[in-house]
Amino acid sequence: MREDGEMTGRRPHLAAAPETPLDNEDILDQILLRLLPRPSSLPRSSLVCKRWRRLVSDPGFLRRFRAHHRKVPLLGYFAHDYQCGNICFVPALDPPDRIPTALFSLPINKRSNITGCRHGRVLVINRNRKFLVWDPVIGAQRQVYFPMAFRGDKYMSNGAVMCAAGDPGHVHGCCHSSPFQVVMLGHGAERLLACVYSSETDAWGNPISIMLPQNSMVVSADCPKNTLVGNSICWLLTGENVAILEFDLGRQSLALIEAPQDPYYNTFDSDDYQLMITPAEGGGLGFLALLGFNIWLWKRKTDSDGVVGWVLKNTIELSSVILPRPCVGRSPPAILGLAEDDNVMFLLIDGDGIFMINLDSTQFKKLPVDRSMYLHTCHPFTSFYPSGPLAFTLSPLPRMSGSA
Structure with missing residues (x-):
């Protein structure tokens, strides 16, 4: 429209919408x-x-997403269901993040057992002298036969699996294509023996050994049987005394570390104690003792004089942390496992179920329990899921063939 009011044939100009x-x-x-x-x-x-x-x-x-968070989610835990003979998955997250139980299931034979989870992989031991390394997210499997060094009077005590990626900034939790290592621990009449398998070379390295202590220590039957602390795999040794066996992956060396003294008996020789190695808050080696409903937490530190020793860092009274309060008159809680990256302990409390306890914050969560499944050990599983550009669905993965 012109100033004199006469209409023109041009349409009014519409301004572009502002960018959001x-x-x-x-x-x-x-x-x-x-x-x-x-x-x-x-x-x-x-x-x-x-x-x-x-x-x-x-x-x-996806790489930036994992690098930004770094904290890998704890999806649940694996356990060996002896009744059906399978490795079963128990989810720890609530819907819509709950991973279906059937999605992560692996049939194994009666001579096999799960020995641990780490960096998105599950390690299964077959008594026919081989390991199975299983990636549940993508369904990949690899069989690894025991090294020659473990024949004769050397026999297997425990195994551990871990990612071997050395890329700067690598975030564990999506290591499907990354190389991995398997550490095998065994002992003979007088020595403890360790050996490392590399998926890059598809070969075992040279065995490393250390003399057994005179009090005939063995790898503890308690769980978890090994813990990754920094660049070292640590096992709890029990016998007349208690010690920690440290295998430094970088130096390829074995060493014995004395355990802290308990507050009552000076040595952990009571059958009522449950003991566990943990990563300490802020890094380093930690140690946990559970007696009844009480937890003691130690950290290994170096003082101003350069002396390395144990410092009691915290005590937790479970009966005051877990709600509703467990009945103290019941059987004492049983340690089932440890999620290293989260410093979360899994506890079985008779009559109340399975609980996840964060050892730093003391926050807890109760998990569903399959009453038909007998649990002695659980193996927490952490991973980014789904992984990769083609995995944007929660539908089941392709069925795997074969069994461990």
Whole structure:
């Protein structure tokens, strides 16, 4: 319209709508990076639109997502169900993040048993002198036969699996294509023996040994049987006394570390005690003793004079932490396992069920229990899930063939 009021034939110019933050892919990328690292977060985001799906399924975004969070989610735990003969998965997260139990299931024969989980892999021992390394998320399996050094009077005590990726900034929890190592521990009449398998070379290294203490210590039957602390795998040794066997992966050396003294008897020789090696808060080696409903936590420290020793850092009274309060008159709690990255202990409390206890914050969570399954040990499992641009669905993975 002209100033004199006469209409013109031109259409009025419409101003372009202002750009919102979500229209800027750099800003949107930073927003999506801050989603919780839960199994449902990225799949749900991918359903918003094609643009979001393209962003969250990009391999570069997935690497940045894992690097941003670093904290790998604890999905649940594995246990050996002796009744059906399978390795069963028990989820620890609530819906919609709960991983279906049937998704992670592995049939094994009667001569096999699970010995641990770490960095997204499960290690199974077969008494026919071989290991099975299983990646439940992608269904990959590899068989590893025992080394020659463990024949004769050397026999297997325990095994451990871990990621061997040495890339700067590598985040454990999506190590499907990364190399891994298996550490095997055994003992003969006089010596403890350790050996390391590398998936990169598909070979075992040279065996490393140390003299057994005179009090005939053996790897503790308590769980967990080994703990990764820094660059060392540690085992609890029990016998007339208690000690810690440390295998330094970098130095390829074995050493014995004295355990802390208990507050009552000076040595942990009471059958009522349950003992466990833990990563200490802030790093380093920790030690836990459970007696009844009381927990003592130690940390190994170096004082100003350079003397290395144990310091009692905390005590936890379970009857005052867990609600509703467990009945003290019942059987004492039983340690089932430890999630190293979270410093979370799994406890079986008779009549109340299985509890996850964070040893730093003392926060707890009760997990569902299958009353038909006998539990002696559980193996916590941490991993980013789903993983990869093609895994944006919670449908079951392809069925695996064969059994351990």
